[in-house]
Amino acid sequence: MGLSDEARTVEAEDTVDARVEPPRSVFSTRLEKMVNWARSGSLWPLPFGTACCAIEFMSTVSSHYDLARFGAEVVRFSPRQSDLMIVAGTVVDKQGPILKLIYEQMCEPKWVISMGVCASSGGFYRAYHVMQGIDEVIPVDVYTPGCPPTPEGLIYAVMKIQEMIERGEPSRYQKIEAEKREAEAPRRQIVEV
Amino acid sequence: MAGFVADNLRERFGDAIQKVLDEHGDLTVWVERDSVHELLEHCKGDEELSFEFCMDVTAVDYLDLGGEPRFAVVYHLYSLSTGKRLRVKTGVPEDEPVVDTATDVWKSTDWFEREVYDMFGIRFEGHPNMKRILCHHEFQGHALRKDYPADLRWKNAVPDDLVDEISAEEMERIRGRVQRRLSD
Numbered sequence: 001m002g003l004s005d006e007a008r009t010v011e012a013e014d015t016v017d018a019r020v021e022p023p024r025s026v027f028s029t030r031l032e033k034m035v036n037w038a039r040s041g042s043l044w045p046l047p048f049g050t051a052c053c054a055i056e057f058m059s060t061v062s063s064h065y066d067l068a069r070f071g072a073e074v075v076r077f078s079p080r081q082s083d084l085m086i087v088a089g090t091v092v093d094k095q096g097p098i099l100k101l102i103y104e105q106m107c108e109p110k111w112v113i114s115m116g117v118c119a120s121s122g123g124f125y126r127a128y129h130v131m132q133g134i135d136e137v138i139p140v141d142v143y144t145p146g147c148p149p150t151p152e153g154l155i156y157a158v159m160k161i162q163e164m165i166e167r168g169e170p171s172r173y174q175k176i177e178a179e180k181r182e183a184e185a186p187r188r189q190i191v192e193v
Numbered sequence: 194m195a196g197f198v199a200d201n202l203r204e205r206f207g208d209a210i211q212k213v214l215d216e217h218g219d220l221t222v223w224v225e226r227d228s229v230h231e232l233l234e235h236c237k238g239d240e241e242l243s244f245e246f247c248m249d250v251t252a253v254d255y256l257d258l259g260g261e262p263r264f265a266v267v268y269h270l271y272s273l274s275t276g277k278r279l280r281v282k283t284g285v286p287e288d289e290p291v292v293d294t295a296t297d298v299w300k301s302t303d304w305f306e307r308e309v310y311d312m313f314g315i316r317f318e319g320h321p322n323m324k325r326i327l328c329h330h331e332f333q334g335h336a337l338r339k340d341y342p343a344d345l346r347w348k349n350a351v352p353d354d355l356v357d358e359i360s361a362e363e364m365e366r367i368r369g370r371v372q373r374r375l376s377d
Contacts, residue, residue, distance in 0.1 A: 093328075093329055093332075093346055093347065093348070093349060094327075094328065094329040094349065094352075094353060096348075096349065096350075097349060097350055097352040098352050101352070126343075126344050127343060127344055128328075128336045128341070128342075128343065128344065128345055128346055129327075129328065129336065129346070132346075
């Protein structure tokens, strides 16, 4: 993990006397990095399961594939207690506002995995009733292809989210919010005299 | 050999029966729109027929087949006591897409008729709650009509009200029950 590398370099710089071995139970790092490391290993998923992808999600969190190995086994059914939304299945237009409402109830920081082609692009439902990708209403961090994706596919998506968090990369939601703030900020005007 | 079901209906309704088809054991009866309600009532109430179970109500758009009238409403009936099945069809013109409701005969047709209205725009006269059931409230047009573009979508930003189907008295009863629980 990236944390130990960082800790070692900081240690080397901070040690005044190289001959004195620093205590092994202590290391120094940046708080942000420490928090990100903790976050990435304790994602609490909220399944928004509407179709067969949700069944594949169930097998991913069950004992055989065991998402607990990635620290993401605490599946919550309340948006207020979770930080990773997994949209697993077809989302119809009628459900769009419901999906958005649930997403908005999640506390920050929050991430979204769009699981399967239906959630990502509408899949084979190019029709009057299906949303052509959930990014029409909520920001998505990782898209997982497949109909449905294999449990390995979903695990890979969770790992991508973990990598993102460890790198300290802002989520899609944070990027959009930052862009909004940028656009709304008052511009400095140059007045020619 | 259409059997006793067709004979019974022919005898009772005569000229209102437009066509009787019996293919591979599937009996289909085409009936005039004005007589369809009476026929359905008879199908359920008649001792010999006793079609207690209305399995489905659906519709067909014959636009591409050049059908006249354009739509047909289809009722699928099943008799639990005789084991017979019957398909009742009635033609519905495009300029006046209205059929009498069957909710007073079988309560189960309530949602079927709403689905037909949602998908084909055929209204059911006398239905207690004639509104869309599958598509959202900002949807326009009727998706299963053959002239509806297959991928034309309508955005909606507000979720449908799912409580509006509960009657005022029922809502009052639920409120009272919740309040009693809270005060206990």
